[in-house]
Amino acid sequence: MGRTLAEKVWDDHVVRRAEGEPDLLFIDLHLLHEVTSPQAFDGLRKAGRQVRRTDLTIATEDHNTPTLDIDKPIADPVSRTQLETLRKNCAEFGVRLHPLGDVEQGVVHVVGPQLGLTQPGTTVVCGDSHTSTHGAFGALAFGIGTSQVEHVLATQTLPLAPFKTMAITVDGELPEGVTAKDLILAIIAKIGTGGGQGYVLEYRGPAIEKLSMEARMTICNMSIEAGARAGMIAPDRTTFDYLQGRDHAPKGEDWDAAVAYWKTLRTDDDAVFDAEVHIDAASLSPFVTWGTNPGQGAPLSASVPDPASYEDASERLAAEKALEYMGLTAGQPLREITVDTVFVGSCTNGRIEDLRSAASVLEGRKIADGVRMLIVPGSVRVALEAVAEGLDKVFTTAGAEWRHAGCSMCLGMNPDQLAPGERSASTSNRNFEGRQGKGGRTHLVSPQVAAATAVLGHLASPADLSDAAVATPAGV
Amino acid sequence: MEAFTTHTGRAVPLRRSNVDTDQIIPAHWLKKVTRDGFEDGLFEAWRKDPAFVLNQEVYKGATVLVAGPDFGTGSSREHAVWALQNYGFKAVISSRFADIFRGNSLKNGLLTVVLPQETVDRLQKLVEADPTAEVTVDLVGRQVRAEAPGHSKLTADFELDENARWRLLEGLDDISLTLREESSIVTYEANRPSFKPRTLEV
Known part of the structure; x- marks a missing residue:
C-alpha cells in the first residue's frame, strides 16, 4: 500500500524502531527563541551535557522584543533578563543567534523559511506551537515543550508516538477577495479546535496547489488551532522556486539531488488517509471570528x-x-x-x-x-x-x-x-x-x-x- | 522526573471546554526563566472572580483537576504544566487533551487521564455534591475511583500507552534513555544526505 507525504517524511527520519516503544526520530532543524529555551539550557548545564548539533540549531529573539525604540535598553526588566539569558546560553553552548538589531532577526517562523533552512522532507521542531508553519514546504514540523527542547538539544532526536493522517482537500478556486486566512479559519470552524487531535493534516487539491508559499505558510501555521500535530503541503515547483538561491538552500549538485528527492515527497495515489475532509473553495467568503477560540468563526456577512x-x-x-x-x-x-x-x-x-x-x-x-x-x-x-x-x-x-x-x-x-x-x-x-x-x-x-x-x-x-x-x- | 504510581486527593471540577494554555498561564508569566513560582499565575484572569471554582473554600487543597473537553489547547508552553504542578495538582482528568499539553504533562509527572465525557460529567457532579470526596488516580491499576455519600461509587478504567506508563511509574529521564541508543544516532547521522540544511553562517 502507498504512503502519505507525512508517512514518507516520518519513515526517512527513524533512527531507531523497537516493538512497544515510540519511534526515535532524527530532527533536521531545531529553532529556538527566548521564551521556551532557558529551562532547557539549565537542564543541559545541570546534567553536564552539550548541544549535540549546533550546526542544526538556530535562535532568534521575537516574543519579548519591543517594536519601538529598539536601540534603547528594554524597559521591562523581566523581558530583558529573558533575552539576556538566551544570549548567554547561545554564547555558552555555541548556538547561532540573531538578536534584536540583527538584520536576520524576526519571528522564528518567518526567519527559518526566508533563510532557506526550512526545506521539503525535513523534520523541524521549535518550542512553539506555530512550528506547524514550516509544513508548507512539505516538512514534518511541530511545536514541542521545553522538556523536548532539552531532549533535542542533547540528542538531536525525539521519541514520538505515532500519528494519524487526515486529508483536507480544497477543491475549486478561491473567489476573488478570499485569502488563505479565510480558508484556514473556515477549515477550523468546520473541523473544530479539537478536530485535528492526533492527526497530521495534509492540505491538498487545486485551490491549495495555486497558493503561493506565503499563503501556504498561513494555512499550515494555523493547523495547531485545529488541534493537529502538524499540517503539510506537498512540495512542488512553487516550493522549489521559493527556495532556489536562498542562503541555506542546497547549491550545485546538492540542489539537483535535493530536488530529485523532494519530487518523491507526494502522497502515493493508493495511500489511504485515516480521515478525509472536503472543502469547496468557491463557496467561501471573507471569514472572521466572533468568539474566544479560533473555531468560533463565521463568514463576515x-x-x-x-x-x-x-x-x-x-x-x-x-x-x-x-x-x-x-x-x-x-x-x-x-x-x-x-x-x-x-x-x-x-x-x-x-x-x-x-x-x-x-x-x-x-x-x-x-x-x-x-x-x-x-x-x-x-x-x-x-x-x-x-x-x-x-x-x-x-x-x-x-x-x-x-x-x-x-x-x-x-x-x-x-x-x-x-x-x-x-x-x-x-x-x-x-x-x-x-x-x-x-x-x-x-x-x-x-x-x-x-x-x-x-x-x-x-x-x-x-x-x-x-x-x-x-x-x-x-x-x- | 518524580515517579507517579497512585494518588488520592480531593478534586475540583472545572466546567469549561477548550481551556487553552493562555488561560492556564497567561503570557506575561512566561518571562520567568525557572520551572517554579508559577502557582500565582495559574488561571490568573479567572481567579480574579471570587466565584471561580478555585477560589471556593471547599476546594482549597484539591490535587485533582476534573476539566472539560479539549483541555490545554493552543500554545506549547510547558509553563502550563509547571503552573498546575506548582499550585499542587497531581493529576488532570478530561475527555480530551490537546496533544502538546498531554506530552508535556507526562514528561513532568503530571498524570493526564482520559475518560469518556459521560464519566467526567459524573465525576464532576460527584465532587460538586461532596467536595470532600476523595478521588484516587491509580496508574498501577489504570483506574480512577471516587466515592461520596448518596452517590454510587465511581470506578473507571483508563488507558495509557504502556511505554509512557512505564516511564511515569519509574520516573525515568527521557534523555538518559535515548542516550543509551547513541550508536543508532551516530549511524543515522553518518548516512544523512549532504543536501540537508545546516545553520552555520554562510
Missing part, C-alpha cells in the same frame, strides 16, 4: 450566533461565555462590530505578501478616526523589502504605525497590548481571552479584512469600500 442554537451543551456554554467576554449579543451583524485597534503581523500574516495585501487596500485611503493600526513586519528582511517597495509610506500616509519586526500584539509578552475592554481586528492566530492583553477582545481576520476594517472602523472587507475597486494581489 453573517451575524453573531445565538448560543441557544448549539445542540451540544459544552459548545453552548462555551458560546455563552464567549459572547459575555467579547461583549457581543446574539444576532448582531458581524459587520457592525466596531474596533479600536487593527494589527497586521505575526507568524500567520507578517510576510511580504501579507503587507502588500494590506497596503493594496490602504493605498490612497485613511484609517478611521480613533482607530489605532499597527503594521509589524515578521522579520527585518520583510521590513527592508517592504520599505524598498514603498509600502511603509502607504501605511504611514494612511495613518497606520510602521513598527519594527517581532511577535508584537499577537501575544501579551511585549509592550504592544490591548487595554482591558479594547477590541481588535487582528491578522494573528489566537483570539483566546486576554491573548492580546488582559481583558482585550480579538477578532481574527485576513490582512485585507484588517485593512478594510481600519478604514471603516468596523469589521469589513475590501468589497465594502465604496470609493474604488481594490485589486487582489495574485496568490495571496
Whole structure:
C-alpha cells in the first residue's frame, strides 16, 4: 500500500524502531527563541551535557522584543533578563543567534523559511506551537515543550508516538477577495479546535496547489488551532522556486539531488488517509471570528450566533461565555462590530505578501478616526523589502504605525497590548481571552479584512469600500 | 522526573471546554526563566472572580483537576504544566487533551487521564455534591475511583500507552534513555544526505 507525504517524511527520519516503544526520530532543524529555551539550557548545564548539533540549531529573539525604540535598553526588566539569558546560553553552548538589531532577526517562523533552512522532507521542531508553519514546504514540523527542547538539544532526536493522517482537500478556486486566512479559519470552524487531535493534516487539491508559499505558510501555521500535530503541503515547483538561491538552500549538485528527492515527497495515489475532509473553495467568503477560540468563526456577512442554537451543551456554554467576554449579543451583524485597534503581523500574516495585501487596500485611503493600526513586519528582511517597495509610506500616509519586526500584539509578552475592554481586528492566530492583553477582545481576520476594517472602523472587507475597486494581489 | 504510581486527593471540577494554555498561564508569566513560582499565575484572569471554582473554600487543597473537553489547547508552553504542578495538582482528568499539553504533562509527572465525557460529567457532579470526596488516580491499576455519600461509587478504567506508563511509574529521564541508543544516532547521522540544511553562517 502507498504512503502519505507525512508517512514518507516520518519513515526517512527513524533512527531507531523497537516493538512497544515510540519511534526515535532524527530532527533536521531545531529553532529556538527566548521564551521556551532557558529551562532547557539549565537542564543541559545541570546534567553536564552539550548541544549535540549546533550546526542544526538556530535562535532568534521575537516574543519579548519591543517594536519601538529598539536601540534603547528594554524597559521591562523581566523581558530583558529573558533575552539576556538566551544570549548567554547561545554564547555558552555555541548556538547561532540573531538578536534584536540583527538584520536576520524576526519571528522564528518567518526567519527559518526566508533563510532557506526550512526545506521539503525535513523534520523541524521549535518550542512553539506555530512550528506547524514550516509544513508548507512539505516538512514534518511541530511545536514541542521545553522538556523536548532539552531532549533535542542533547540528542538531536525525539521519541514520538505515532500519528494519524487526515486529508483536507480544497477543491475549486478561491473567489476573488478570499485569502488563505479565510480558508484556514473556515477549515477550523468546520473541523473544530479539537478536530485535528492526533492527526497530521495534509492540505491538498487545486485551490491549495495555486497558493503561493506565503499563503501556504498561513494555512499550515494555523493547523495547531485545529488541534493537529502538524499540517503539510506537498512540495512542488512553487516550493522549489521559493527556495532556489536562498542562503541555506542546497547549491550545485546538492540542489539537483535535493530536488530529485523532494519530487518523491507526494502522497502515493493508493495511500489511504485515516480521515478525509472536503472543502469547496468557491463557496467561501471573507471569514472572521466572533468568539474566544479560533473555531468560533463565521463568514463576515453573517451575524453573531445565538448560543441557544448549539445542540451540544459544552459548545453552548462555551458560546455563552464567549459572547459575555467579547461583549457581543446574539444576532448582531458581524459587520457592525466596531474596533479600536487593527494589527497586521505575526507568524500567520507578517510576510511580504501579507503587507502588500494590506497596503493594496490602504493605498490612497485613511484609517478611521480613533482607530489605532499597527503594521509589524515578521522579520527585518520583510521590513527592508517592504520599505524598498514603498509600502511603509502607504501605511504611514494612511495613518497606520510602521513598527519594527517581532511577535508584537499577537501575544501579551511585549509592550504592544490591548487595554482591558479594547477590541481588535487582528491578522494573528489566537483570539483566546486576554491573548492580546488582559481583558482585550480579538477578532481574527485576513490582512485585507484588517485593512478594510481600519478604514471603516468596523469589521469589513475590501468589497465594502465604496470609493474604488481594490485589486487582489495574485496568490495571496 | 518524580515517579507517579497512585494518588488520592480531593478534586475540583472545572466546567469549561477548550481551556487553552493562555488561560492556564497567561503570557506575561512566561518571562520567568525557572520551572517554579508559577502557582500565582495559574488561571490568573479567572481567579480574579471570587466565584471561580478555585477560589471556593471547599476546594482549597484539591490535587485533582476534573476539566472539560479539549483541555490545554493552543500554545506549547510547558509553563502550563509547571503552573498546575506548582499550585499542587497531581493529576488532570478530561475527555480530551490537546496533544502538546498531554506530552508535556507526562514528561513532568503530571498524570493526564482520559475518560469518556459521560464519566467526567459524573465525576464532576460527584465532587460538586461532596467536595470532600476523595478521588484516587491509580496508574498501577489504570483506574480512577471516587466515592461520596448518596452517590454510587465511581470506578473507571483508563488507558495509557504502556511505554509512557512505564516511564511515569519509574520516573525515568527521557534523555538518559535515548542516550543509551547513541550508536543508532551516530549511524543515522553518518548516512544523512549532504543536501540537508545546516545553520552555520554562510
